[in-house]
Amino acid sequence: MQNCLVKQDGGICDVVWKDGHESSYHSTWLRYNCQCKKCFREFSGTYTIDILSLPEVLSVTKAEVHDAGKALKTWFQGESPHMTEHDADWLRSQCYCDHCLDCDIIKRDVINSQNYAGKLPTVDYNMIDKDEDRFKFNVLKGVVDSGICLIQNVPTTPGQVLKVASMFGPIYSTLYGNIFDVVDRKAENAAYTNLLLPFHQDQPQYESMPGVQLLHALRFDSCVTGGESQILDLFRAAETFRRENPKYFQTLCEVPCKFETMD
Ligand SMILES: [Zn+2]
Ligand SMILES: [Zn+2]
Numbered sequence: 001m002q003n004c005l006v007k008q009d010g011g012i013c014d015v016v017w018k019d020g021h022e023s024s025y026h027s028t029w030l031r032y033n034c035q036c037k038k039c040f041r042e043f044s045g046t047y048t049i050d051i052l053s054l055p056e057v058l059s060v061t062k063a064e065v066h067d068a069g070k071a072l073k074t075w076f077q078g079e080s081p082h083m084t085e086h087d088a089d090w091l092r093s094q095c096y097c098d099h100c101l102d103c104d105i106i107k108r109d110v111i112n113s114q115n116y117a118g119k120l121p122t123v124d125y126n127m128i129d130k131d132e133d134r135f136k137f138n139v140l141k142g143v144v145d146s147g148i149c150l151i152q153n154v155p156t157t158p159g160q161v162l163k164v165a166s167m168f169g170p171i172y173s174t175l176y177g178n179i180f181d182v183v184d185r186k187a188e189n190a191a192y193t194n195l196l197l198p199f200h201q202d203q204p205q206y207e208s209m210p211g212v213q214l215l216h217a218l219r220f221d222s223c224v225t226g227g228e229s230q231i232l233d234l235f236r237a238a239e240t241f242r243r244e245n246p247k248y249f250q251t252l253c254e255v256p257c258k259f260e261t262m263d
């Protein structure tokens with residue numbers, strides 16, 4: 001951090017960084033995010049101030065760069081005198097200028113058949129023996145970046161999917177229990193058949209829909225035709241729909257429709 005400047009009658013504090021980048025922080029934002037010992041518990045990462053007890057209008061009276069550019073201190077009027085402290089690295093990471101927000105948004109590519117052919121995030125199950133943390137990181141990165149990750153060479157023993165799932169956190173049960181065997185048994189649920197299932201989302205009627213689901217192919221005989229898992233980037237579908245048919249997209253957003261499912 002190079003220097004700082006209070007502007008707009010104390011409503012804004014501008015910070016200039018050593019690389020030339022400039023950030024503007026609103027005084028209210030700085031006060032709410034104060035990281036002094038009184039306002040912030042470092043060990044739990046939680047704020048202890050009651051923001052409703054602060055005045056509606058808060059303004060910075062003075063701002064100074066401290067610790068050779070590693071901290072920003074600001075003084076406020078509008079409440080009993082308070083000096084806020086912010087770590088420079090943290091403050092920079094929170095910059096909410098248009099450029100920084102754009103950088104965050106651009107990081108995720110939507111999936112389509114052109115830009116994604118052959119690029120499905122793929123992790124080898126055997127990596128667990130060598131570096132379990134790396135295995136988990138790679139799987140989660142695939143899910144976060146692309147919404148999907150393929151884990152290859154998982155042993156085809158029944159229940160193995162639970163072992164993999166529990167490496168990432170507690171398993172949420174559904175009406176079907178912790179595990180759901182997709183086998184043809186002519187039951188009422190379409191997943192219990194060998195018919196082609198159109199694109200769909202599982203359990204959309206739940207208050208908390210499944211966030212991450214794991215599917216494990218235990219058997220795929222060479223005589224079988226079909227059976228591919230097809231995926232669709234719904235964000236891309238919605239965005240294409242919004243651009244090409246804005247009127248219909250608006251209808252989709254605004255008109256309630258009946259939804260029914262049988263479980
Ligand atoms: Zn404070
Ligand atoms: Zn910025």
